[in-house]
Amino acid sequence: MIGRLLCIALVSLLAGCAPQPHKDGVIELSYGSPYPPTHQFSQADIAWFAHVEALSGGRLKIKPYWGGTLLSSDNAVLEVAHGVVDIGLVTPIYSRAGMKTIKVQAGFYEGAHTPTEQASVYKCLMRKYPVLAEEMRGVHVLAVQGGNLLHVLTRDQKVTRLQDLRGLRLRTPSEIAPLLQSIDADPVTMPMAEVYSALSKGMIDGVVAPGDTLRSQHFNEVARYVSMLVVPRGAYPARAISEKAWARLPADLRKVLDDSQTFWEAKLDEKVTAAEAVGLAFGKKEGQIFTQPEPGEQAAFDALYNKKSLEHAATLPKGYVDGVAMFHDAQAIVAEIRAGRPAC
Numbered sequence: 001m002i003g004r005l006l007c008i009a010l011v012s013l014l015a016g017c018a019p020q021p022h023k024d025g026v027i028e029l030s031y032g033s034p035y036p037p038t039h040q041f042s043q044a045d046i047a048w049f050a051h052v053e054a055l056s057g058g059r060l061k062i063k064p065y066w067g068g069t070l071l072s073s074d075n076a077v078l079e080v081a082h083g084v085v086d087i088g089l090v091t092p093i094y095s096r097a098g099m100k101t102i103k104v105q106a107g108f109y110e111g112a113h114t115p116t117e118q119a120s121v122y123k124c125l126m127r128k129y130p131v132l133a134e135e136m137r138g139v140h141v142l143a144v145q146g147g148n149l150l151h152v153l154t155r156d157q158k159v160t161r162l163q164d165l166r167g168l169r170l171r172t173p174s175e176i177a178p179l180l181q182s183i184d185a186d187p188v189t190m191p192m193a194e195v196y197s198a199l200s201k202g203m204i205d206g207v208v209a210p211g212d213t214l215r216s217q218h219f220n221e222v223a224r225y226v227s228m229l230v231v232p233r234g235a236y237p238a239r240a241i242s243e244k245a246w247a248r249l250p251a252d253l254r255k256v257l258d259d260s261q262t263f264w265e266a267k268l269d270e271k272v273t274a275a276e277a278v279g280l281a282f283g284k285k286e287g288q289i290f291t292q293p294e295p296g297e298q299a300a301f302d303a304l305y306n307k308k309s310l311e312h313a314a315t316l317p318k319g320y321v322d323g324v325a326m327f328h329d330a331q332a333i334v335a336e337i338r339a340g341r342p343a344c
Helices: 002-017 040-055 076-081 100-105 115-128 174-182 192-200 243-248 251-259 261-285 297-313 323-338
Strands: 027-032 060-065 087-089 139-145 150-154 169-171 186-188 206-209 225-231 236-242 289-291
Touching: 027 076, 040 060, 040 251, 040 261, 060 251, 076 087, 076 139, 076 236, 100 174, 100 297, 100 323, 115 139, 115 261, 115 323, 139 243, 139 261, 174 186, 174 297, 192 206, 225 297, 236 243, 251 261, 297 323
Parallel strands: 027 060, 027 087, 169 186, 169 206, 225 289
Antiparallel strands: 087 236, 139 236, 150 206, 150 225
16 A cells, blocks of 8 residues: 555656647547456447547547556545546545545435436436535546446355345445445455455455456356345446646547547446346356345345435535435436436
8 A cells, every 4th residue: 555655656746747749749648447458347448548539530549557557446536636547447436535425325326227327316416416526526527337236146155035144244335334234244345356356265255246247257256146136336436537637638638538428438338238148147157056035025125225325324424415315316316217207
């Protein structure tokens, strides 16, 4: 950690002269991701690189650095803000410090089924609650990302009832932790890149994750059971450029990046949705044991999910943001989407 912070400090000193146009007038921006180029997130990113280059008439190019060579999972917002890379894949919901509202609001999305629906809810909340932008100080958001609904992947324990989760140490998104604690599970949060090792060593018993991870993260090798209990998930700012790099770009190229947001989000939806089907089929082929919740268990989980999310919302300081109002607003937006009306 100390070494990474020293790296941030050094790069920040050097970042004052970047990005600069080449002699041919082309501006090159660096891009960092903790994932390899074969991952579905990266495939969406690569499509966006080409789109931006074409839309800018070749004046803007993106140079990627994959596999966490420059950017981590748990400090990415800070690293981008300080110029470790110009643009990066950021996961504020896994930040080790801060981003409290962004983390908590990710539990308000029960009923939003697709990445596009989830992103729409977040954007509506962002318009009404400035704190969501304030927590991303230092970066300019380029894309909001939702994801596939989550399931429970476990090493040795078959899960068909909520009580089967008792005593299990599960890696989970932070917004699910209060629910799991309430049924005597042991939730832990960690970057997804660390989960395979933790599962293989028995440090955790399972992970709350989408089915695509059976293939993309090789969890088929370390998780025998897949419970098809459906766990909702929320959206969050997922791609961002440092404010310093943003300010140095000509206005027309800033517009290119902003105009490309819907393209990037659509590509993310396309890639992660396709990866989910592939991952589940892969797991069945590899011999994972799939289980369905017993009757009534999914409804009980959904009710408990919303109950705990509302309680978690109430922990946000009211002088900072009204978390309870935000929860009800999010659920109202989801209802509008389900009714086929505009989200906001």
